[in-house]
Amino acid sequence: MILDKKKNTAGTVVFLAGILLVFAVFDFVKQDIGRDKLLQITTYMDFFLNVKVVNGVYLAEDDYYIEQHLPQTYPASLHEEKLLQITELVQDYPQTQVILIPTADNILTDYLPWQAPYLNERNLLTAVEDAIGDDHVIDVFPAFVEHVQEGVYFKTDSRITSVGAYYIYREWAKTCASFPFWYQLDKLETVKSNFVGDMVATIGVKSDVKDQIKVFPHVLTQQVSINYDNEMTADSYVSENRLTSEDAYDYFLDGDYGVTIIDTEFKNGKALFVLKDDNANVVIPLLAPHYEKIYAVDLQHFTGDLKEYMKDCDIYDQFDVLVMYGCDSFLEEFMY
Template sequence: MDLLEERRNAAVTVFFLFGILLVLTAADLIGGERLFSEAENRILAQKPVWNTGQVLAGEYAQAYEEYAADQFVGREKWVSLKSLMDLAQQKKEIGGVYLGRGGYLIEQHLPRNYPARLEDQKLALLELLTERYPQTLVMLVPTADNVLEKRMPAFAPYYDQEAFLERVRNLVGEKRYVDVLGILREHAGEEIYYRTDHHWTTLGALYAYQELMGHTGGRAGRYDPGELAAVSESFRGTLYSRLPVFDRQDEIRILPGTQAYPVEITYDFGKKAQSCYEDKYLSAKNQYGYFLDDSHSFVEIDTGYHTGKTLFVIKDSYANTLIPLLVPEYSRIYVLDPRYFFGELFEFMDHYQERSGEMDVLVLYNCIHFLEDFRYYPQIYELTGEGAGAQARAEGGNP
């Protein structure tokens, strides 16, 4: 009798566990296939095509395994369960995102990923640029992990950008170096970075603007932080996407006065716009695209202000928040994102310099983007003599 009951119990265990496997298998086989995962922001692997050569090389099996995992039924739910399980383990870092205090998600940058060698390469490129255009100003913005000390989890490691910025300052000299680390740290208690996104806010950019005006002689007191007004209260940024278990939202605030600036913007030599802000993004997922229409390789801004001054900005996405504040200072602003530009930089800049006379040049990145993305082809030299060396040095910065 006892044994019979034990056998019955064993049978229940077996059918229960196999039942789980079979139900999931059936659901997976029935389930449809997707091309793209919104939540993970990547293209999913597709069913590989049978090809004898690839099968024999084992590549087919590998591709099929990726496909099976990527297209697994309810993948996004499983993935968000993973984050919950990490949370249950009391983790403060999940998938490269720190769960900071006060609801802040802060992107992790480990020291070992930014070795001195990488710094050297980027500084060599910067040096070449500042030699060619001595009027260049350099503003490298520290990321949240280096500024929001009190928001970071205890002992959380971070790549020390202060030391790197010191190198930048020594390289380009006090006159060209726009220090924003100090002022951002001073205001670390304020809303200078988004809670769900890796960008800085308009307030952060405003403080940086004030520092910049100290170098250009422009009007530093033009804006009052008290004027900031929200255009969106439902911003869920890139860090939220990587860790979608927290339902948090940010406000996007701007200085309303800047909306009214008369501008004529040309994106990538084609599309025109009459404002630095694109409302359509506020109802989409990527709300940061509101600033300067997201990413473009080259943007020309003709302002309605006849200051006679021109600015050429070499930049990352951080700059998109700051540039609208600069409009009244310049007649014309050129904005170049080297990630999408494959021409000769110096030739390109000279072309615009000839057109508009002496222009201010601004290198504006956050430190991490600068190390990861700052690259350019200075000029196609004859591949002999000194030029070849300079080119090789510059191309060393293009991993």
């Protein structure tokens, strides 16, 4: 092997310095500040390349990060399967009510990039209405469209806010009962003002956009006993310690559990059985004053026999069943 003598010494020094530099760069990349600087560069690149969707998240107008739901991801066979399942549930429990919460791409359409494709969830809702009858479906789409400017969705998270929950509660209350609306939007309390939701983590870039997690004061003051998966108990609908966790949305009903059993202070002999996803965690505390007992089952984490479990719970004077899902998670997670 022949080495160029003249350049050898200088070359070796430069080469070894380069190797040291490689180690230094790695150290820089490992640190948060280094990562942030590099991620900032990719944000500039995305802007330059006119990138409008990153890892399935639309970079929408007004700093909204909106989860993408492509029609191609939800084939017709999946729709049919879910319709059969929900029909069977309604046959077994004729008192069942269904709330399908529209995802942000269906409501914030004006904020989406030009021609951004999305699954038309209105069609899904119509199909569910056709399958089980209008009277079993609580349509929250119009309320969401009407009040979208009030912040029914977070900017950085795929789930609904307390404002969104309020409008769902209001639509539910219209069809199910008559009583005073205790919750007032202007009374909402901010419990976290720098919430960065799951969409930012999904796109993996640095974002300066922050959301606020708000809660109704009534939710904080109610007497309640909650059992999570027979492993943990709590005396509040909210978990303060979750506000500093990786997903601060777990503040509501402590996040994801297979079965959450809620004993309220309202002893009226009524029970509610909720089949739900994450979105429902912010709505359920608003429903609580109408029931003595609430069973909330998240089928993503529930491991038992659902039909048997429902039979076991059906021991109250009034046993209501509520299916409450985001339209996307209804297609992805709901089973009966």
